[in-house]
Amino acid sequence: MSTIRCPICLRMFEPDLRKLYQLNDQGDPIPLVVPPGIDEVEFEERTRNALVLCPSSPPGQPEAHYLQRDFTRYKQPIVIGLVGAKDTGKSTLLATMIQEIDTIGLHDYGLRARPLVDDKHQNFRRDYLDQLITNRRTLLGTPAAREGVQFVDGFLLIEGNDVPQPVVFFDVGGESFTNIKDDKLIQFIQTFTALLFVVDPDRATARPPNADWTFNAVSNRLTGPGKYLDKPTAIVLTKADKLRFEPTVARWLTEQGGILTRKCGEVCIDHDKMREESRDIFGFLYQREAAWAYLPFSTFLTCTLHAVSATGTSAPKPEQPGSATDPRRTYLRPLRSRRVLEPLVAILAMSGAITLPGADRVGRR
Numbered sequence: 001m002s003t004i005r006c007p008i009c010l011r012m013f014e015p016d017l018r019k020l021y022q023l024n025d026q027g028d029p030i031p032l033v034v035p036p037g038i039d040e041v042e043f044e045e046r047t048r049n050a051l052v053l054c055p056s057s058p059p060g061q062p063e064a065h066y067l068q069r070d071f072t073r074y075k076q077p078i079v080i081g082l083v084g085a086k087d088t089g090k091s092t093l094l095a096t097m098i099q100e101i102d103t104i105g106l107h108d109y110g111l112r113a114r115p116l117v118d119d120k121h122q123n124f125r126r127d128y129l130d131q132l133i134t135n136r137r138t139l140l141g142t143p144a145a146r147e148g149v150q151f152v153d154g155f156l157l158i159e160g161n162d163v164p165q166p167v168v169f170f171d172v173g174g175e176s177f178t179n180i181k182d183d184k185l186i187q188f189i190q191t192f193t194a195l196l197f198v199v200d201p202d203r204a205t206a207r208p209p210n211a212d213w214t215f216n217a218v219s220n221r222l223t224g225p226g227k228y229l230d231k232p233t234a235i236v237l238t239k240a241d242k243l244r245f246e247p248t249v250a251r252w253l254t255e256q257g258g259i260l261t262r263k264c265g266e267v268c269i270d271h272d273k274m275r276e277e278s279r280d281i282f283g284f285l286y287q288r289e290a291a292w293a294y295l296p297f298s299t300f301l302t303c304t305l306h307a308v309s310a311t312g313t314s315a316p317k318p319e320q321p322g323s324a325t326d327p328r329r330t331y332l333r334p335l336r337s338r339r340v341l342e343p344l345v346a347i348l349a350m351s352g353a354i355t356l357p358g359a360d361r362v363g364r365r
């Protein structure tokens, strides 16, 4: 790793991996002293959750901030931002994606994934997954972005003996993206190296139209040369269980075959099938005149479209809104996610992290 962009202040810097920090019991960073003469295994264990200082502010200053060492010492991180208005289903989608990485893994795609920061991963499981999967309750709305907002969880992708690559996820309350009055609050958008645009089917099929302006706001915020923005992007029609009577969507939602094939004589990514799904979901959105939803397709160089359901079922709204003290609702049936990993696999293929044959064709026009 040479230089890296700080996701908090956007500064590019070369991390000093010899000066490590750790959090004390009060949660304050203090220098991490490693005894000399220990071997690699012990060093790795002792420094598992180590931090490095971002050089934009010296330690002790109120603006001083630290990054996870493992975010900074490997290949350039893939920083995935989930974009969409309030209630579109971003956090629920992310939760079920992470659950599938934890339980099924990415081995089929040639990668081993381990949590990037153990504490963060435990917190994510507690705040998102215990609620959703164990208690079968809807998630609380995610708080709006604060200054210095950090990723919520991440993994280290390990492929053979190659240098590992971190992949991290930003999940903020949907209202954050349209709060363009305060630049500092949304500068984290500039750290996204890949984007998941999450489409709520209720908005896509609404009459009169109910466009999600976060897609436009985030795309406008990003800059780059050329006709297209060069960041891997997936448009995810989530909550697709609500569209199960729409033949095009139902076809993909019930698709069992996965996106691996042996057509090429060995295991490879079925980019033709992914293109077919993208074309169908694009057609579905086009027919409903939801131009805002497929805008990323004409803005980004590589883009796929997907139909997924994070929960497979809805949680009914209370008959008298506001009467309940706890806004979390209970899902009607046991949760069953469908095809939630596909958009992530597409992003990893477009980012070059998945190297199976065919991966380099994903999302190309």
Ligand SMILES: Nc1nc2c(ncn2[C@@H]2O[C@H](COP(=O)(O)OP(=O)(O)OP(=O)(O)O)[C@@H](O)[C@H]2O)c(=O)[nH]1
Pocket (backbone or CB within 6 Å): 084, 085, 086, 087, 088, 089, 090, 091, 092, 093, 138, 139, 140, 141, 142, 143, 172, 173, 174, 175, 238, 239, 240, 241, 242, 308, 309, 310, 311, 312, 313, 314, 315
């Ligand atoms: N039917 C169905 N409903 C879903 C699904 N995913 C989410 N929902 C519903 O959508 C609501 C909002 O989901 P969240 O994941 O909290 O939405 P969000 O985009 O994170 O919202 P903010 O954090 O407020 O920006 C949930 O409470 C569920 O009621 C799904 O796959 N199917």
Ligand SMILES: [Mg+2]
Pocket (backbone or CB within 6 Å): 090, 091, 092, 140, 141, 142, 171, 172, 173, 174
């Ligand atoms: Mg949320």
Ligand SMILES: [Zn+2]
Pocket (backbone or CB within 6 Å): 006, 007, 008, 009, 010, 011, 054, 055, 056, 065
């Ligand atoms: Zn910084």
